[in-house]
Amino acid sequence: KAGVTQTPRYLIKTRGQQVTLSCSPISGHRSVSWYQQTPGQGLQFLFEYFSETQRNKGNFPGRFSGRQFSNSRSEMNVSTLELGDSALYLCASSLGGMEQFFGPGTRLTVL
Amino acid sequence: EDQVTQSPEALRLQEGESSSLNCSYTVSGLRGLFWYRQDPGKGPEFLFTLYSAGEEKEKERLKATLTKKESFLHITAPKPEDSATYLCAVQAREYGNKLVFGAGTILRVKS
Numbered sequence: 001k002a003g004v005t006q007t008p009r010y011l012i013k014t015r016g017q018q019v020t021l022s023c024s025p026i027s028g029h030r031s032v033s034w035y036q037q038t039p040g041q042g043l044q045f046l047f048e049y050f051s052e053t054q055r056n057k058g059n060f061p062g063r064f065s066g067r068q069f070s071n072s073r074s075e076m077n078v079s080t081l082e083l084g085d086s087a088l089y090l091c092a093s094s095l096g097g098m099e100q101f102f103g104p105g106t107r108l109t110v111l
Numbered sequence: 112e113d114q115v116t117q118s119p120e121a122l123r124l125q126e127g128e129s130s131s132l133n134c135s136y137t138v139s140g141l142r143g144l145f146w147y148r149q150d151p152g153k154g155p156e157f158l159f160t161l162y163s164a165g166e167e168k169e170k171e172r173l174k175a176t177l178t179k180k181e182s183f184l185h186i187t188a189p190k191p192e193d194s195a196t197y198l199c200a201v202q203a204r205e206y207g208n209k210l211v212f213g214a215g216t217i218l219r220v221k222s
Contacts, residue, residue, distance in 0.1 A: 004154075031208060033208060033209075033210070035210075042212055042213075042214050042215065043155075043198065043200075043210075043212040044212075045209045045210060045211070048207070048208050048209065055207060055208070056206065056207050056208065056209050058209070090154050090155070092154075092210075094208070098142075098143055098160065098202070098208070099145070099157060099160055100145075100157070100208070100210060101157055102147075102154035102155045102156070102157075103154050104153055104154045105153070105154050107152075
């Protein structure tokens with residue numbers, strides 16, 4: 001069974017630009033959550049989508065947004081990038097939300 | 112506010128030297144406690160879910176236990192391939208599927 005896939009794996013952007021990251025969950029999983037991982041703050045919850053609806057949102061500014069498609073694939077978007085947005089962005093999928101399985105992440109560097 | 116504290120921050124063991132990692136938590140209405148392993152540059156790998164005090168789960172050299180205030184990850188006769196960062200996370204009933212992570216314990220096992 002294929003795991004969670006994330007694209008791209010690496011991304012370099014400059015301040016002020018915007019970026020879109022993609023996540024394909026494990027087949028049959030309808031819940032997709034996004035997390036940001038930095039050395040200083042660790043893993044922090046961004047948001048969760050289930051059946052194309054945002055179910056929960058973390059404490060991040062409105063520049064961070066996401067969506068989920070009818071095939072459960074999800075995208076997250078960060079607009080007006082700041083240096084502090086440099087991080088590993090992780091996507092996790094689950095059947096109902098309890099046990100979450102993570103993808104390899106997208107490493108975003110903002111210059 | 113939900114809090115998860117892991118100790119020690121780092122642990123060095125000789126191959127075969129058993130030890131335990133600690134995860135203490137403060138959460139209203141625990142829905143589940145999760146252990147993950149993360150290798151450098153990769154996403155967290157799911158290990159265990161514990162739901163209630165007294166529960167224990169085992170997998171190879173790892174055994175996770177749960178009390179009302181903390182969880183332990185016991186590593187028996189570790190091998191160098193057990194070297195990784197071990198992350199603990201909790202889910203609270205109030206916040207649905209959101210995972211709140213601890214900072215992790217970096218484990219190094221030397222042969």
